[in-house]
Amino acid sequence: MLRNAIRVPSGRIAAVLLGIVFFLAIFGPVLAPDAPNTTVGAQLQGPSGAHLLGTDYVGRDVLSRMLAGSTLSVLGALMVVVIAFVVGAIPGLLSVYLGRAFEWVSLRVVDTMIALPFLVFAVAMTALLGNGVVQSMFAVGILLSPVFFRVARSSALSVARSQYVEAATLSGASTAWVMRKHFLAKVLPPISIALSTTMATGLVVIASLTFLGIGVQPPTATWGGILAADLQYIAIQPLAPLVPVVVILAAVLGCNLFADAVRDVSGEAGRQLLNARAAKKAGRVTRVPRARIGLRKGGELG
Amino acid sequence: MQVRDLRIRCTFPDSELVHGVNFTLRRGGTLGIVGESGSGKTLTCAAVLGILPKQVELSHGTVEIFGSNTASFGKQQWVDLRGNVISAVFQDPGSYLNPSIRLGKQINEVLRVKKGLSRKQAKQETLRLLSAVHLRDPELVYDQYAHELSGGMLQRVVIAAAIAPGPKILIADEATTALDVTVQAEVLDLLTELKEREGLSLVIVSHDLAVVAQICDDVLVMRSGEIVEYGPTDEVLQSPSNEYTKLLISEHQRYGLDRIIESERLQVA
Amino acid sequence: MATVSIAGAPSRGSLLIHHRARQFAGAIWRLLAAFIPVFLLGSFFTFLLGSISGLNPAPLQLGDGASLSAVHALEQKWGLTRPFFDQYFTWLGHVLSGNLGRSWANNNPVSTLLEGRAIITLSAAGLALLIGIVFGFALGALAARYQNTWVDRLVTILSATISTLPPFIVGVVLIDLFATSLHLLPAAGYVSLGQGFEPWFSHIILPAVALSFDTVADVARQLRIGLVSAKRQHYVTGAVVRGLNGRRVFWVHTLRNAVSPSIAVLGLKFPALLGGAVVTESIFQLSGYGQFATQAAVQGDVPSVQAVLVVAVILVVIFNMVVNVILNALVPSASRGT
Ligand SMILES: Nc1ncnc2c1ncn2[C@@H]1O[C@H](COP(=O)(O)OP(=O)(O)OP(=O)(O)O)[C@@H](O)[C@H]1O
Ligand SMILES: [Mg+2]
Numbered sequence: 034m035l036r037n038a039i040r041v042p043s044g045r046i047a048a049v050l051l052g053i054v055f056f057l058a059i060f061g062p063v064l065a066p067d068a069p070n071t072t073v074g075a076q077l078q079g080p081s082g083a084h085l086l087g088t089d090y091v092g093r094d095v096l097s098r099m100l101a102g103s104t105l106s107v108l109g110a111l112m113v114v115v116i117a118f119v120v121g122a123i124p125g126l127l128s129v130y131l132g133r134a135f136e137w138v139s140l141r142v143v144d145t146m147i148a149l150p151f152l153v154f155a156v157a158m159t160a161l162l163g164n165g166v167v168q169s170m171f172a173v174g175i176l177l178s179p180v181f182f183r184v185a186r187s188s189a190l191s192v193a194r195s196q197y198v199e200a201a202t203l204s205g206a207s208t209a210w211v212m213r214k215h216f217l218a219k220v221l222p223p224i225s226i227a228l229s230t231t232m233a234t235g236l237v238v239i240a241s242l243t244f245l246g247i248g249v250q251p252p253t254a255t256w257g258g259i260l261a262a263d264l265q266y267i268a269i270q271p272l273a274p275l276v277p278v279v280v281i282l283a284a285v286l287g288c289n290l291f292a293d294a295v296r297d298v299s300g301e302a303g304r305q306l307l308n309a310r311a312a313k314k315a316g317r318v319t320r321v322p323r324a325r326i327g328l329r330k331g332g333e334l335g
Numbered sequence: 336m337q338v339r340d341l342r343i344r345c346t347f348p349d350s351e352l353v354h355g356v357n358f359t360l361r362r363g364g365t366l367g368i369v370g371e372s373g374s375g376k377t378l379t380c381a382a383v384l385g386i387l388p389k390q391v392e393l394s395h396g397t398v399e400i401f402g403s404n405t406a407s408f409g410k411q412q413w414v415d416l417r418g419n420v421i422s423a424v425f426q427d428p429g430s431y432l433n434p435s436i437r438l439g440k441q442i443n444e445v446l447r448v449k450k451g452l453s454r455k456q457a458k459q460e461t462l463r464l465l466s467a468v469h470l471r472d473p474e475l476v477y478d479q480y481a482h483e484l485s486g487g488m489l490q491r492v493v494i495a496a497a498i499a500p501g502p503k504i505l506i507a508d509e510a511t512t513a514l515d516v517t518v519q520a521e522v523l524d525l526l527t528e529l530k531e532r533e534g535l536s537l538v539i540v541s542h543d544l545a546v547v548a549q550i551c552d553d554v555l556v557m558r559s560g561e562i563v564e565y566g567p568t569d570e571v572l573q574s575p576s577n578e579y580t581k582l583l584i585s586e587h588q589r590y591g592l593d594r595i596i597e598s599e600r601l602q603v604a
Numbered sequence: 605m606a607t608v609s610i611a612g613a614p615s616r617g618s619l620l621i622h623h624r625a626r627q628f629a630g631a632i633w634r635l636l637a638a639f640i641p642v643f644l645l646g647s648f649f650t651f652l653l654g655s656i657s658g659l660n661p662a663p664l665q666l667g668d669g670a671s672l673s674a675v676h677a678l679e680q681k682w683g684l685t686r687p688f689f690d691q692y693f694t695w696l697g698h699v700l701s702g703n704l705g706r707s708w709a710n711n712n713p714v715s716t717l718l719e720g721r722a723i724i725t726l727s728a729a730g731l732a733l734l735i736g737i738v739f740g741f742a743l744g745a746l747a748a749r750y751q752n753t754w755v756d757r758l759v760t761i762l763s764a765t766i767s768t769l770p771p772f773i774v775g776v777v778l779i780d781l782f783a784t785s786l787h788l789l790p791a792a793g794y795v796s797l798g799q800g801f802e803p804w805f806s807h808i809i810l811p812a813v814a815l816s817f818d819t820v821a822d823v824a825r826q827l828r829i830g831l832v833s834a835k836r837q838h839y840v841t842g843a844v845v846r847g848l849n850g851r852r853v854f855w856v857h858t859l860r861n862a863v864s865p866s867i868a869v870l871g872l873k874f875p876a877l878l879g880g881a882v883v884t885e886s887i888f889q890l891s892g893y894g895q896f897a898t899q900a901a902v903q904g905d906v907p908s909v910q911a912v913l914v915v916a917v918i919l920v921v922i923f924n925m926v927v928n929v930i931l932n933a934l935v936p937s938a939s940r941g942t
Contacts, residue, residue, distance in 0.1 A: 145645040147872075148924065150916045152879035153897050154649075157909050160901030161657040237770040241883045244772055245898055264776055264887065267791070271784045274776045281773060289768050386844060410850065418847020431842030433857050434937040444856070445846045475620050482937045496846055 037298040037307060044294030050287030058107035061100035069093065069101035069254045077269050086276055090266050095259070095276060102254035106243070107284065109170060110235035116174025117231055118181050125185030129193060143179045151176055155238060159248045169248030173238050177231055184227045188220040222299035226292045233288035240281050256281050336360040336383070336421075336504055336536070342395035343378050343387065343560075353378055353560040355396065358553075360504065365530065365537040367547030367568065369583065370557035376540045379557075380506050383538075384423055385413045400504070418449050422497040423506035426513055428489040432481040432496075439465075439477030442496045449500035464495040468525060487518035491525065498529060505529075506538040511546065523550060544587045548572055556580050631932055638928070639921050646917035647699065651692045653913075654906040660684060661708040663904060682708075695910070704911035709903055714911040718893060722915070724794050725892035727804075728884065729877040731812035732819065736873065739816075740823025744866065747824065748831035759824060767821035771880045775814035775887040782810060792889035811884040819873045823866045830862035837861070864935050871927035875920050 038044040057064075067073045072092040079087045086095040128139045158172035159165075242248045243257030251258060260277040267274060298307055336359070343353040353375040360366050368376050381387045383398050385405060398405045400420060408416070425431055433441060439461050446457040458477075465473035468491040481489060490510060497505060507526060511519040527550050530537055541547055547554050547568065554571050556564040556579065563577045575581045661682055662675040670678075679685050683694070698705060704714040747759035783791035789810055795803040834840065835858060843857045882894035893912055900908035 141641045142645060145642045145649070148642050148875055148917075148920050149646060149649070150875040150879035150920060152882045153894065153913060153916055154879070156882055156898050157901045157913055158653060160898070161653060161659065161904065161906065161909060164902065233768070241770070241772055244883065245886055247898065247902070260772075260776060261886075264779070267779060267784050271780055274780060278773050278776060282769070285768060285770070384845060386841060414847055414849045416847070417845055422847070423845045425838070425842075427838070430838035431845075433839045433843070433861070435860050435935045436856075445848070448849075448852065449847055478620060478624075480937055493842070496842075500847060 037303070038291065038294040040307060040310065041294050041297050043290045043297065047287050047290035047294055050283055051291060054103075054107055054284045054287055057100060057103040059104070061103040065094075065097035065100040067094040067097040069098045070252045077266055077273075079270065079272075087270070087273065089259070089273075090262060095273070098254040098259055099256070099276060099280060102256050102259060103280075105166070105249065105253070106236070106239060106256040106281075109166065109239045110232055112170045113174045113177065113235035113239065114228060114232050116171060117177040117235075118228070120175055121178030121181030121183075122185040125182035126189050128182070128186050129189040139182070143182050146176065146179050149176070152238070152241060155242060156245065156247050159242060164248060164250075166248055169239070169242050173235060173242070177234060177238075180227050180231050184223050188223065191219055218299075222295055225295045229288045229292040229295070233285045233292075236281065236284050236288065240277075336401070337399040338379075338383065338396070339399070340396040341379065341382060341393070341398065343375070343382055344392060344394040346390050346392060351394070351560070352391070353382075356555075356557070356562055358555050358562075358565060360536050360538060361552075362503075363530070363534060363536055364553065365539060365551045367551030367554040368538065368540045368557060369542065369544055369547050369554065372542070373559070374557040375560040376557055377508055380423065380508050380538070380540060384417065384421065384506065418445060418497075418500040418502060420502055421504040421506070422500075422502040423508060424490065424493045424497050424510045426509040428486065428493040428510075429481050429484075431493055432489065434481050437478055437480060438484075438492050442492070442499055445496055445499045460499070461495075464499055465492070467529075468492070468495045469521075470495075487514050487522065490514065490522050494522075494525065494529070498533060498535070501533070502535070504536045504538070506540070508540040509542070510539075512542065519546075526550070544572075544583055556583070635925055635928055639925055642924075643917060643921050646921070647696055647914050648692065650910050650913040650917065651695055654910045655688060655691070657904075657906060659904045659906050664708045699911075699914055704915070705907040707900070707905055707908045709900070709905045709908070714908050717908065718896065718911065718915065721891060721893045721896050723796075724890050725878070725881045725885070725894060727797075727808050728811045728815060728890065728892065729874075729881060731808055732815035732877055732880075733870065733874070735812055735816040736819030736823055737870070740820045740866065741827055743820070743824035744827025745831065747828040748835070748862075751832055756828075759828070763821035763824045766817040767825075769817055771814045771817070772883040772887055774817055775811065775884050778810045778814055779887070792887075794890045794892075807888075807890075811888045811890060814884050814887070815877055815880045818876060819870070822869045822873060826866035826869045827863065830865045831858065834858045834862035860934055864931055867927060867931055867934070871924045874923045875916075878916050878919060 039048050062069075070093065073094050074084060074088045074092050076088060076090055076092045078084060078092075081087065084094050084096065086099065089095055089098065124139050128136045155169070155172050155176055158176070159169040162168045162172070239248075240255075240257035240260070243255035244261045246258070246261065249255050249258065251262075256277045260274055260281075263270070263274040263277065297303055338356060338358050341353060341356040342351060344351045356375075356379055358366060368379070370376055378387070378391065381391075382393050383400075383405075385408065387393065393406075400416065405413075405416070432438065439458070442461040442464060443454075443457045446452045446460050447454070452460060462473045462477060465476055470476050470488060470491050476484070476488070476492065481492075484492070494505075494510075505526075510526075511522050514522065523546065526537060526539070529535055537550075539547060539551055551568050553566065554564075554568045555562060556571070556577070558579050564571055564575060564580045571580065572584060575584060660675065660679050662670050662678055665678065666674055676685075683691060686694075695705070702715070704718070706712065707714055707717060743759045743763065747756045750756050779791045782789045789806050791810075793807055795807050797804045837858075839861075840853060840858055843853045848856075881892055882898060884890070885892045885894040886898065893915070897909060897912040899905075900912065
């Protein structure tokens with residue numbers, strides 16, 4: 034499926050963006066030319082040879098701070114996704130198998146969580162429970178978990194109900210093979226879509242919280258924190274906020290484009306799209322006859 | 336109403352769907368159109384009503400209604416024509432009524448817009464129409480929604496809405512197809528009754544030769560966009576000249592069409 | 605359903621009234637059944653959060669060096685030593701009777717602290733909602749009207765783009781553009797409506813626009829889908845055949861059934877509008893309830909935080925009930941579960 038996703042343009046752009054973002058998150062602090070928390074020059078300078086993105090209100094190198102901040106901003110969002118997945122998917126699966134009472138209660142809880150004004154609760158939870166990085170990740174992760182509850186629940190329901198799993202088992206295919214095929218074709222795409230859209234939301238929420246100074250306090254560098262500081266001095270350096278703005282947007286866009294690409298290439302419509310593209314590339318007629326597509330082997334969607 | 340050499344084509348993919356249909360509907364007359372599924376019956380009606388779907392156009396021929404050619408009609412003229420002069424009812428009547436508006440209101444709307452009645456007059460007239468189509472409880476139906484009635488009752492409501500502004504021509508495109516036999520007979524009776532009482536001319540479209548045989552003066556048999564037979568009902572039924580018509584009739588013999596032909600023969604004699 | 609009219613032989617009028625009354629009662633019951641659990645659970649989470657934070661008023665009222673016995677006495681005074689559910693139901697009872705408790709920071713009733721601030725937040729969120737409705741409807745209608753043309757594609761791309769832009773980013777760019785560079789609008793602060801419409805509007809418009817993007821995009825998308833599918837429905841053909849003109853067919857018949865998904869989406873977006881206030885208020889330095897919530901949370905003023913959260917939950921519940929009533933009135937045939 035990943036291989037297919039990068040066959041469409043949006044998937045390729047997403048791969049490049051996400052590649053850069055994760056590279057920065059891991060190696061950013063090492064690459065930084067200066068220490069993120071030391072004054073290295075005059076205050077609020079524009080870009081120059083010595084400081085490619087200029088300096089901030091206490092004379093720190095902006096590029097170094099952006100690079101240093103990328104770890105927390107990106108890996109923080111990734112942790113949020115992991116927590117949301119675990120907290121959401123497990124009850125989501127159990128809601129199908131554990132009986133009526135649990136199902137009813139868990140559905141009500143999820144309905145309520147979706148109706149909560151998300152950011153206010155994220156701020157309140159983080160701050161009241163100790164106002165640290167870990168707290169903010171758990172708060173946001175828990176609040177985003179309904180997404181995975183729903184995906185896990187609908188996947189479990191589709192397995193439980195799907196007749197073709199039963200039919201294939203009857204016709205002698207091994208259960209493991211059937212489950213694998215079903216998982217790859219029916220369950221993996223929605224989960225990957227949920228993972229990447231939640232990653233996008235996580236990036237935005239972590240940036241919002243750090244912007245507010247919740248969970249992470251200055252001088253620790255984060256994209257949101259840098260943006261908040263830039264906003265204070267916007268009258269002197271009106272272009273400075275654009276640096277964190279562009280970086281955050283690029284990361285969010287990468288996640289959203291990846292979700293789009295997966296959406297485009299999965300399912301029957303996706304298979305047609307891929308085949309049409311392949312045909313076009315090979316210089317054949319672009320119109321792929323419908324009947325033949327249905328006969329192609331379905332394992333391609335892996 | 337006169338239809339001459341009507342040709343309808345689809346622009347994408349380019350193909351002709353109806354290849355030259357001619358018929359005349361006399362004042363107070365009843366025309367039946369029969370033919371297999373996909374033979375172009377509905378498209379012909381749509382052309383007459385000016386509601387051909389996108390990508391489908393009238394490519395040739397004329398439709399003349401009370402002496403005026405509809406080819407030159409603008410939007411406003413079509414709006415004036417529909418309802419006042421010509422109207423139609425279709426299969427699956429429930430879907431032709433707005434699901435969110437009370438049934439009475441929808442007839443009311445037509446009366447106020449087309450005949451300029453006041454709210455109060457329109458309500459009275461609506462109730463009269465609802466009882467004219469033999470709905471048992473007009474007051475109740477007035478305040479109900481489409482999903483609260485059965486198919487037969489809905490078809491009566493749709494007929495009431497169609498005849499509300501007093502049209503001269505009513506097209507019934509498979510108006511009784513999905514209904515069960517007794518209800519179908521009731522609705523057909525209603526149509527004949529309205530024809531006599533309100534002086535309507537009817538176009539009855541059906542798969543079912545028996546339906547047409549019962550109430551039509553003339554019959555038009557269509558197959559894949561062409562007329563295969565056209566003439567007075569008893570002539571066509573008794574001495575069909577076309578193989579396809581013969582086939583249709585022989586298939587219906589089993590279902591008691593012969594008895595209808597028999598009784599018609601008696602009437603003729 | 606047909607049985608209703610057939611069975612109505614003896615007393616038709618009363619039967620009809622009875623029938624409608626039963627439907628109405630059913631609708632009310634469904635509404636309550638859907639929203640009471642949300643309110644109860646939402647308020648429960650809120651209270652639970654304060655409780656598991658383990659915070660007490662001592663740091664705010666006694667300072668850092670307070671003795672253990674003094675802290676204990678204070679906890680007793682605020683009722684924090686009582687069993688959890690005892691505390692919860694007392695608090696819930698107070699909330700339902702309009703008493704939001706007292707702030708640990710200054711002992712004032714939270715409701716008076718919130719009063720002036722809620723108006724600021726609701727101004728921004730309300731205007732954002734209005735922008736969302738107006739522009740969302742305009743764009744959606746345009747896309748549906750010119751379906752499959754470049755207009756449609758442009759609207760689709762536009763709404764896909766703006767729905768990914770988070771409010772605080774939009775806010776910063778708007779300030780940069782309209783306040784810092786063009787000097788057209790004030791960058792920050794709030795002026796009450798009492799001091800004139802124009803100053804009020806000029807302070808509230810940028811935050812509202814920043815908040816509204818997501819709503820505009822979603823309303824446009826839903827309306828487009830709704831209109832495109834409603835246009836194909838038979839009842840539209842039916843109305844045309846009865847001789848109604850195009851404008852009437854659109855406004856009375858098509859639109860009514862096409863708007864319900866976009867109205868439903870407003871119900872889903874409202875929590876995000878309230879939540880987004882936290883960040884936009886910080887960007888535009890509006891002292892609304894979002895700023896209040898942030899400050900109170902950082903201070904550890906548990907009753908104030910709980911009050912803000914429960915008020916937000918109540919607002920969401922009320923808003924969604926209104927949305928639900930509107931939907932039921934517009935499309936009575938759609939039986940809605942939750
Ligand atoms: N919107 C359209 N675009 C293209 N082709 C169409 C369209 N509507 C109908 N057709 C074609 O026109 C032909 C005639 O259709 P029409 O609906 O008039 O048949 P019909 O005789 O009414 O059939 P039925 O008895 O099933 O209602 C069919 O072959 C159909 O495929
Ligand atoms: Mg037809």
